[in-house]
Amino acid sequence: MFCLIRMIIVGISVSVLGFAAHGQEVSKEQIKGLDEQVQEIKSDILSIAAELNQLEEKLLFPSNTQVAVFVSLQSGETFRLDSVEIQLGGKPVAHHLYTYKELEALQKGGVQRIYTGNIRNGEHVMQVSIIGQSAGGADFRTTESFTLNKDVGPKIVGISLSAKGITLKDG
Numbered sequence: 001m002f003c004l005i006r007m008i009i010v011g012i013s014v015s016v017l018g019f020a021a022h023g024q025e026v027s028k029e030q031i032k033g034l035d036e037q038v039q040e041i042k043s044d045i046l047s048i049a050a051e052l053n054q055l056e057e058k059l060l061f062p063s064n065t066q067v068a069v070f071v072s073l074q075s076g077e078t079f080r081l082d083s084v085e086i087q088l089g090g091k092p093v094a095h096h097l098y099t100y101k102e103l104e105a106l107q108k109g110g111v112q113r114i115y116t117g118n119i120r121n122g123e124h125v126m127q128v129s130i131i132g133q134s135a136g137g138a139d140f141r142t143t144e145s146f147t148l149n150k151d152v153g154p155k156i157v158g159i160s161l162s163a164k165g166i167t168l169k170d171g
Helices: 002-022 028-060 100-107
Strands: 066-073 080-088 091-097 112-118 122-133 139-150 155-162 165-170
Touching: 066 080, 066 100, 080 100, 080 112, 080 155, 091 112, 100 112, 122 155, 122 165, 139 155, 139 165
Parallel strands: 066 155
Antiparallel strands: 066 112, 080 091, 080 122, 122 139, 155 165
């Protein structure tokens, strides 16, 4: 998708340069007009790319089977989160190693979408494992299992992490 956008932008740029090279003298107003047209085309391409991404997500993850899992830290948590792993039905579906900036964003109240996928209606076992380091510097690993009940329509699951354990917010 981005290759197509890049090719279009390069093509437009080459065309603009070609006009400038073949023209005898191009006025500043003509160059300004071409620059404005290029900017408009870039803006249109970016909005089309955003719409295509939304359509792709709707096709890949229909709302009747979609599940989205979000991760956040409980407020006031000072432990260092190193990684989160999520399994659904005994199969790993998401694993993320956190950078300093990502951890800082979570500590400031940020939320990360860690997984989007398709599951059938009914009950599913979700296992969440976290690895981190406590404020005192001790390494820890916590794993907890939860039961998800998937109905018709999209399912949103929030996972709230702390040094004391994992909490599931089933929405």
